[in-house]
Amino acid sequence: MSRSPIYILELVEEIGGYLEPADLACCVQVCKSWQEGFAPVLYQHVYLHYSPRRKMSLWTGFQRHGRFVRSLFFSASDLPDLELFGSDCRLLTTLTLKPLYYVNLPQQWSSRLRELIDHNPSIHTLQLHLYKNLYQILFHEQNILRRMPALKHLVIMFDQYPYSTDIDTYGVFEAILECGSQLESLTYEVSGKRPRNTAKVESHATTSRVTQPWMALSSLTIHDQGGLRGAELVRRCPNVRHFKANLDTYDIGSALLQLAQHHSSGHPSCLEHLEISSVVGTQVLAALEKVLKVCAESSKLKTFNFPSSCMSTTMMDTLLTYHAISLEKLVLINPTWADRLDSCRLFRLCPRLRHLETVVWSDMSYMQDLVRSPWVCTDLRFLHLTVRQGGSKWKWGEGAWEWVDDLSAATSEYQGVPTNPEQVMAIQRQFWRQLGELEKLETLHLELKSTGTRFGKHFSIEHEDIDKLGGLRRLMELWVSQEVDFMSAPVKKYLKRRIPRLRIRFQE
Structure with missing residues (x-):
């Protein structure tokens, strides 16, 4: 094997943080046989999954190279003494605590963790997975976050309800509020x-101590169904650039209105990435549309992730009118066949688009719409098309969207749909040709959902279509669904010969 220093350095950085103790010790010896100076690189990212005190002889390198340790990931039931890493371990920047979820941690964790943190005031990234009694150890006696003056990035994840009720018991949320300004x-x-x-939450919101806004916070991710904490956090963050939320319907509506309120209160919007996966209703849609309009006065969205069947053509028009020129990532779901979104506008109006996930209908009128004009998104790297077939559609019933067979509506809704097989194949060939012009495409997902038999037999890819895909020289991954296999084995072999790097994967 080559002893190129660059190669060795890349190798050990890649594998060093994920090895078990015995394998790590062997790797250290191998690297030392190559070149002595590169061995410490292994200790920059340390992953502790097993109880290290049982195998101290295999971890002696940490005492010698503690000054190189930058990232620690604990997934063990035993937090080792600081001596394991040596007195020089004082330059940690990232600390992750993810103990085994079924283990009650010993109380020694509290003192050992405080000692480790006190010796490493440089920690700026903390990730906590609060299983069992870890929240009690960290927040009951003293807010552990107060001991981190350099903390900039905080990730707190709680166990499944009902254990999450202890969030309020041990004041975890209040601890977050205390350090939020940094x-x-x-x-x-x-x-x-x-x-x-x-x-309870409204009472907390009115009595909680609100000092200065969190001006430095630019990325906010909230997943708390029923906790009603979203609006409370958004209220403190006027400069959010990345907002990702999965909240209760009541809470997400208030949080979105608060985003718009910041802009109206003298804090021009900085919003660039908006991802909403909450259950939404009419009021939430109105609040979301308001955010799209108001925030566009001072910022343009680069990411809009809204995988909801409630997406409407009106909101689609608002999104493209105000943000089409800047969009780089877009995730959408078509709600109904009749009220389908105009995906052609995405390809035609979003020149900077790099990541697109959307649903298209293979009923040929829609496929015809999709290719009726040239695509300008030549920078597209990732494309996930879920192609639905047949005469079924989404309908609102009993408080939820559901798929129903609606073949009886063919005379009205399918009027003008090409039915001649030659017309259908011509439209598909045009689709494959325009797809082949996306020269920078690296990943392509084609997920075929067969909801009927009306046009299912027409969607396929043949050898002449692959010739049109020959321009996809950067394509490395092609995902195809197993539900409807539209690509025969000879076609797959031919495609791999045309694009040697291609890996064809199957998704259930």
Whole structure:
């Protein structure tokens, strides 16, 4: 094997943080046989999964190279003494605590963790997975976040409800509020759905101590169904650039209105990335549309991720009118066949688009719309098309969207749809040709959902279509669904010969 210093350096940086103790010790010896100076690189990113005190002889390198350790990831039930890393371990920047979720941690964790943190005031990134009694150890006696003067990035994830009720018992949320002014990014996630306690949260919101806004915080991620914390956090963050939320319907509406309120209160919007995966209703859609309009006065969205069947053509028009020129990542779902979104406008009006996930209809009138004009998004790197077939469609019933067979509506809704097989194939060939012009495309997902038999047999790819895809020289991954296999084995072999780097994967 080559002993190129650059190669060795890249190798050990790549594998050093994920090895078990015995393998890590062997790797250290191998690297030392190559060149002595590169061995310490292994210790920059340390992953502790097993109880290290049982194998101290294999970890002696940490005492010698503690000054090189920058990132620690604990996934063990035993937090080692500081002596394991040596007295020189004082330059940590990233600390992750993810203990085994079924283990009650010993109380020694509290003193050992404080000692480790006190010796490393340079920690700027902290990620906590609060299983079992870890929240009690970290926040009951003293807010551990107060001991981190350089903390900039905080990730707190809670166990499944009902354990998450202890968030309020041990004052975890209050601890976040105390250090919020120094943060640049905050991720706050609670698994599962909690019963809504509106009175308690509103009481907390009115009595909590609000000092200065969190001007430094630019990235806010909240996942808390039922906790009603979203609006409370957004209220403190006027300069959010990246907002990602999965909240209760009541909470997400208030949070979105608060985003718009910041702009109206003298804090021009900085919003560039908006990702909403909450359950939404009419009021939420109105609030979201207001955000799209108001924020466009001072900023343009680069990311809009809204995988909801509630997406409407009106909101689509608003999004493209105000943000089409800047969009780089877009995730959308078509709600109905009749009220479908004009995906052709995405390809035609979004020149900077690099990542697109959307649903298209292979009913040929829609495929015809999709290719009716040239695509300008020549920078597209990732494309995920979910192609739905047949005569079924989304309908609103009993409080939820559901798929229903609607072949009886063919005479009205499918009027003008090409039915001649030659016309259908001509439209598909045009689709493959325009797809082949996306020269920078690296990943292509084609997920075929067959909801009927009306046009299912027409969607396919043949050898002549692959010739049109020959321009995809950068394509490395092609994902195809197993539900409807539209590509025969000879065609797959031919495609791999045309694009040697291509890896064809299957998704269920």
